[in-house]
Amino acid sequence: MTILYLLIPLSLILLGLAVWAFFWAVKNDQFEDLEGPAHRILFDEDDNDLTSEARARRQEASRAHSPDSSTDNRPDNSGRSGH
Structure with a gap:
């Protein structure tokens, strides 16, 4: 029964945080x-x-916008099918 003295204030604090978060959003x-x-x-x-x-x-x-375009070794995907 004494645990209620801890759980009730804790739940009210949690409820207050949830209400504050809602109004902040x-x-x-x-x-x-x-x-x-x-x-x-x-x-x-x-x-x-x-x-x-x-x-x-x-x-x-x-x-043109990349600082080092000489190391761009990405393959061209133009041969891929649309599937």
Whole structure:
């Protein structure tokens, strides 16, 4: 029975922390855009759908921005099938 003197205040502290976390999330707009990330994937470009010319331009741009482009030994995935 004496354990209740510990558990009741502990549960009230935990409840207070949960309420504080909820109001913090609401105040910092954590619940504003719930569906945006679900729809964002539909608008992302897929490298397999790019033409070879667009893929070459994208690789040139990424090499121009990389500090050491001579060690770029990544294989070209243009031979992969779309499956």
